[in-house]
């Protein structure tokens with residue numbers, strides 16, 4: 001069947017990622033001439049169910065004791081079971097860590113092909129074609145998936161939501177799955193970082209620091225700067241690897257993909273792998289003492305200075321402007 | 323514990339964008355003057371394995387699938403004191419899809435026999451598929467934990483305790499062995515530097531070579547999972563306006579003004 005399944009994780013709610021997955025799914029289903037089937041795993045709130053029903057032709061909510069908490073093996077089995085029943089042409093997932101972990105294995109169980117970090121999914125000559133950055137963002141590739149279904153994890157927040165239409169809301173159905181417990185893998189603890197404010201992925205203002213800061217202490221100065229404008233904090237891989245800030249702050253190819261109105265990169269060189277995480281920002285600006293740093297090639301405006309001379313006064317200036 | 327670490331040789335991912343070219347016809351990156359290196363996440367995996375072996379004993383087998391020249395990543399692994407090394411020579415299919423790689427690695431790992439933990443990197447810095455670990459787990463019928471930053475033997479025998487990164491923090495997972503772990507970077511698995519003496523020694527250590535045929539893999543099946551249809555360099559430079567001013571204070575004022583303008587227009 002030329003249908004498309006969108007896989008949504010319940011506890012994330014109807015966030016920008018869920019909207020993007022459904023939008024991409026809707027457009028793909030329309031171009032294939034098939035139905036859009038939303039599948040929600042784990043506890044789903046009303047907003048997510050309503051939002052999924054508005055975009056999709058049907059919504060299956062798979063809930064149950066084994067799906068209350070994420071477990072890679074159980075969730076994989078659940079998603080594979082539901083997908084097999086729906087026999088779609090494509091399955092779309094988001095680019096959260098859980099979905100990235102599930103997608104290739106799901107493709108294997110369905111006899112299909114996966115590709116990820118998609119910025120575009122299209123149909124050409126009967127094949128799904130996935131556009132994605134490769135070589136750390138220095139090149140773009142179009143990947144033709146040769147088996148069906150195509151399982152694609154998309155850059156969810158960069159995808160436009162589904163357009164409102166006169167379509168009746170999709171039918172919502174609860175599905176109870178008789179899942180075998182998989183004792184091989186148990187999540188014994190989950191540590192969620194205490195971070196105030198919105199998630200980095202949804203932040204509208206971001207202040208980000210790199211190796212050029214030279215240690216963990218200057219991050220406190222950047223934090224003070226971020227606080228006066230209500231920005232979230234992020235970092236380059238080099239700063240995370242040095243242990244100056246937690247790994248969840250990493251932005252880039254193998255970190256968070258962010259899309260703020262303004263991203264301020266301080267003492268970050270702008271390696272292509274870092275740019276891959278910030279390319280969807282509306283405005284990028286940088287403070288770097290090297291005028292030739294590649295980051296400036298991606299900036300709307302920039303300041304060539306030693307950050308140590310700038311960050312404190314800039315914070316004072318901005319707090320007076322607020 | 324018997325640990326297998328899968329290593330991929332790639333074009334140096336840190337070469338600057340201005341020196342990077344692709345051959346659109348062949349759909350490959352041009353080698354140019356760039357070095358071939360071990361994928362960084364594979365190095366993070368090897369570093370993690372070395373720490374476990376040095377603390378708890380066991381054996382590390384480094385394995386790669388690639389052309390003859392991929393031997394370099396194995397010599398480097400042995401210089402870091404991996405115990406054994408296997409090169410699966412693939413000179414037939416350049417840039418094979420991740421399912422082909424996973425099937426090949428699975429065949430080699432089965433041939434090795436007794437394995438507790440199979441480690442891969444979270445993704446390769448060239449094509450960045452991020453799939454080999456998951457596909458390998460499916461090929462071997464094993465569970466898989468992705469984005470792991472560290473692990474250790476758990477109190478129950480035949481079990482490992484894995485710390486892995488999720489978007490909002492960490493999870494601790496207990497997994498029965500054998501298990502596939504895909505490793506990500508963090509501050510405790512930054513690769514160590516080999517000692518000069520160990521580098522010299524590494525060239526004298528034995529290295530096992532297997533052909534695809536010996537493993538029952540048909541190179542003709544490469545790229546039946548997916549194929550690269552197009553490869554190009556995107557044009558997307560923006561012109562940066564450098565903030566000017568007579569004094570540092572004037573520049574900071576101007577920078578602040580622009581930031582404030584954006585905030586007000588949000």
Ligand SMILES: Cc1cc2nc3c(=O)[nH]c(=O)nc-3n(C[C@H](O)[C@H](O)[C@H](O)COP(=O)(O)OP(=O)(O)OC[C@H]3O[C@@H](n4cnc5c(N)ncnc54)[C@H](O)[C@@H]3O)c2cc1C
Nearest residue numbers: 210211212236237238252253254255267268269289307447
């Ligand atoms: C497969 C792969 C995946 C990767 N994924 C990511 C990723 O997700 N995210 C990521 O960020 N990186 C990633 N990287 C790493 C990336 O290639 C770079 O190594 C990294 O981004 C560099 O971090 P940096 O800019 O902080 O450090 P550097 O490149 O060392 O840059 C430091 C900058 O600070 C400036 N500076 C120094 N002192 C001062 C001062 N006093 N005032 C002002 N400026 C100063 C310098 O001019 C320089 O430009 C990845 C690499 C690979 C191979």
Ligand SMILES: Nc1ncnc2c1ncn2[C@@H]1O[C@H](COP(=O)(O)O)[C@@H](O)[C@H]1O
Nearest residue numbers: 328329387442443445446451452453454
């Ligand atoms: N040719 C290969 N030989 C050995 N290991 C590989 C090979 N290709 C991929 N891998 C492993 O799979 C990981 C993820 O690669 P990928 O799925 O290609 O992004 C790498 O970090 C390696 O650990």
